[in-house]
Amino acid sequence: MKINGQFKDIAVQPYETLLTALRREGYFSVKHGCETGECGACSVIMRMRGGETPAIVNTCVMLAAQAQDAEIITVESLGDRRGLSVIQQCFTENGAIQCGYCTPAQILAAKALLDRNSHPSEAEVRDAIGGVLCRCTGYVKPVQAVLNAAAILRGEARDNLPPPFRRVIAPEGTGIGSPGAFRQDIGDVRWGGEGPSAGGRMTQAQAQTQTQTLTAILAPFMVAPEPQTSVVGKAEKKVDAAKLVQGKPAFVDDAPLPGMLYAAMLTSPHAHARIKHIDTSKAKALPGVHAVLTYKDVPRVVYASGGQSYPNPFPYDQVSLDSKVRHVGDRVAVVAAETPEIAQRALELIEVEYDVLPAVFDPDEAMREGAPVIHDEPDAIGIKDAKRNLVAEIIAEHGNVEQGFAECDFVIEREYRVPQVQQASIEPHICMTWWDEDDRLIIRTSTQVPFHVRRMIAPLIGLPVKKIRVIKPRVGGGFGGKQEMLIEDLCAHLTIATGRPVRFEYTRAQEFTSARSRHPQRMVFKAGFKKDPNGGAPILHALSHYVIGNTGAYGTHGITVQTVSGMRGLSTYRCPNLKFHCHIVYTNIPTPGAFRGYGAPQAEFGLECLMDEAAQLMGVDAIELRRKNWVRVGDPLPLAAALGEAREGFEQVVKTSGLEECFQQAMAAIGWERRSEFAGKDLIVDPQRPSVRRGIGVAACMHGTAIAGLDMGAASVKMN
Incomplete structure (x- = not known):
């Protein structure tokens, strides 16, 4: 196949998707989101052999072998160290990037549109990029970015382009960042105000006299105040905007590790059941499987998974793996294997016998006498009345x-x-764990609460906090759903069991049944x-x-x-x-x-x-x-x-x-x-x-940020 203008021979498995093959080859701009061709994050521009018109293709539903002799364009081909393409620049300048996970696919959709239509209407732009689901922006700024790019490519309004649109040549090994905004230093000097401030031995009269003298001497050198500041009130590009529009590695899954194992989780098909018997022997015997863990294999430590504050609010009603399941999608077992396919096959070989219990889904019914008791375990902490749920x-x-x-x-x-x-983040929950050279457990995870994860996971895996490091790269959408320690403990248990790096990612189905x-x-x-x-x-x-x-x-x-x-x-x-x-x-x-x-x-x-x-x-x-x-x-x-x-x-x-x-x-x-x-x-x-x-209505809403009086943010500023 021909990728970004270069012919490549790629060895693929018969079952392997084009998405998997491209990412293995280092094209990290092509993202995994849904496995069903619905979110569009995996899009590339492709022209099949014998085809005339390139088209946007979802690589997650196309076998790699089907791309034989095809021409493929990814975002990596659009910008380079000498500068960004017009579409990429417009996305950065218009603030069209939020999490950035879907940005490469949106840019490719825009390129495919503008290559065939130089005068698109807003409706046509929306239709073109609408196949790439974006949970962050609401599409307003991406649509404007594409319309602006179309105008620039037509040669319009070039005199009005801000400096960042001009092609930038950078030294080898450097990228494109936000241009600095400089002013005359003396422009920041201001005189007057609320009165003089002087040392303790200077009288008020002396201070006023010296102020008047200095003002008279320096008057010819004083600069009139500018009507605007250089930063406040002006649009600023994201610090990593150029990186995101080029599809460079930024997210958890963009940094694969050598020797990495792949995790998969077996979940409950029942809303309420006890595990009477579980047999993992066939799964463990499967070549390529390195670990199979159930409730028999991990410590039973109760915890609360919400990353909210310290100490965690009650109840403490969860353990990493339990002998009772309480909803469809609850954890049953977890596997680590050489490939995702082997891990999935291992799950199919786990034999589970359930004692199915009555379930209750309505909270009014759950509180009534005689309702099924969901938490009857004796070690749960902080439940007001477990018998009434x-x-x-x-x-x-x-x-x-x-x-x-x-x-x-x-x-x-x-x-x-x-x-x-459901929050429906385009990037699913994903985590990688490994041991570093100092025998610290490293957890690279898509989380909104890295320090809560570090604190909460320590007792579950039996390590002191100082022996755990949590790395939070850019998150591909969270919306609160990643304010949780959700998969990190299972991934860590597998690394501890195998001694190998482990990658664990939810499927899109698990996002709806096992996430929040x-x-x-x-x-x-x-x-x-x-x-x-x-x-x-x-x-x-x-x-x-x-x-x-x-x-x-x-x-x-x-x-x-x-x-x-x-x-x-x-x-x-x-x-x-x-x-x-x-x-x-x-x-x-x-x-x-x-x-x-x-x-x-x-x-x-x-x-x-x-x-x-x-x-x-x-x-x-x-x-x-x-x-x-x-x-x-x-x-x-x-x-x-x-x-x-x-x-x-x-x-x-x-x-x-x-x-x-x-x-x-x-x-x-x-x-x-x-x-x-x-x-x-x-x-x-x-x-x-x-x-x-469509009608007219009003609503007043009040919103708070973090927990008033408890949460805090701090920053250090050093003035030179």
Whole structure:
């Protein structure tokens, strides 16, 4: 085959995909994402023998042998050490790169489009790159990058190109980075201000005299302040943007190790069962298999897998491998072998006899008497009532809610449900482990919480923390799903058992059954309003929020997600009487975990739906109802002290707020004053998708970053 203009002879296995072959040859821009040709991360441009038009091809569903005599283009051919291609430059300059995992495939899709169409419309660009799934950007900036590249390639607007678009020649061995922004040093000098500052022996009068003298002497040399700064308020490229658009190694799987073994995991086909008997002898006897581990082979150490804080919030209800499985996709055994194919074959040879138990999937049913008990193990720690499948109960109240409702002129109560949703990162969970030259265990993993992983894994594998090093390269999408120690312990157990480097990656199916998701919730919101004696919008007087949080088979993140849900669901609006009540319940669904917003989106969805319905029933403008009641600067957040993410919180006060300005701009942008024109009209956007409607609506949301008062970030700045 011909790859990037060079003929290559590649020896492949009959079953080997083109994706596997290309990555083995060092073309790391071609990414693994789905195995089914749906995500597009593995795309290349290919022209088959005898074909005329190159096309985008998904290499994960094409056998390498089928590419015999084909011409293949990967992103590695587009840019070099002398500079980037126009499309690559546009992606860097337009901020079209976030995680960067899908970027090479998007660039190839853009190249294929622009090679055949120099004047594409926005719709044509969206169609061209839409086959490459991107979980980060929302496509706005990639689309703009392609449109800009098309204009440049047509020869338009070249005078307006910023310097980075000009071809850059770099010395051998160097890459293209962000250009420095320099100004005259004296331009940073400023005089005046709030008054002089001097040594202790200088009087105020002396300081003022010297300041006046120096100002007069230096006046001819002073530079007028520039209207803009060199950095603040201006777009900056990602520091590794050039690396990502060229498809250079950046992710976990882009650094294969010599002698590496490949792991595969056997998972439960049952939602609830005990392992009566497991026989691994045939799997161990398979040539190329180096280790097969079950619950009999690893230490039983209980832990919580959520990387949230220290110490980890309860419950501690997991072990690396157990004799009981609690959801479809739960761990049963793990294998390490010379090739992925041998590892998969070994899984098929493991014989397991299950005692299938009754399962429960609805949290209301799980709490009822006689329901199957999901966690009956004696060594679990921190479960409130295992016999009722109750992980925890949270109650927080401010004022007197029941009395508040009795005093209201209008009361509304509604129930809302939020389903289980998967993060669907394009890069699956993947980890590599090996021993270094100092007998430290190295864990190279796609994680959002490397230091939590290091701390949590130590007792599971029997090593001190100082003998473990966790390397977090660039993460190909996480969205909270990688805020977990999910596969690192099994990978480490295999390296300890074999003494060899081990690579462990989830399949796309395992991402849905064995990884994490958003917590499904059933919420009941109740709000009471009093009439404004001055005739304005009604005043919120009482608000309650009841939640049944379904934490699935294990309690990881269950308590902390629900406390955030209560905090965000009851902090957006002023109210003298508040109550949050939550039951966190085990069921036999795959375990939820962290997901963008960490409990807040569920609560805010319910709260804002309630505010809309209340406004409609009371006959008031939805924004005016919110404006009348939203929190203002100086207002306390009454439940903050009670809801501290599985630990005692602290008092919080609103110090800044841009709600009014935000709503003013939003109202103007969406044409809020014209909303009556939509009443009773057909809002179907696309006849082919009648369930998709377009209208005008508003919502106010509050989001917090990290755990207030607990998490912190630090940086050192050295001034020369």
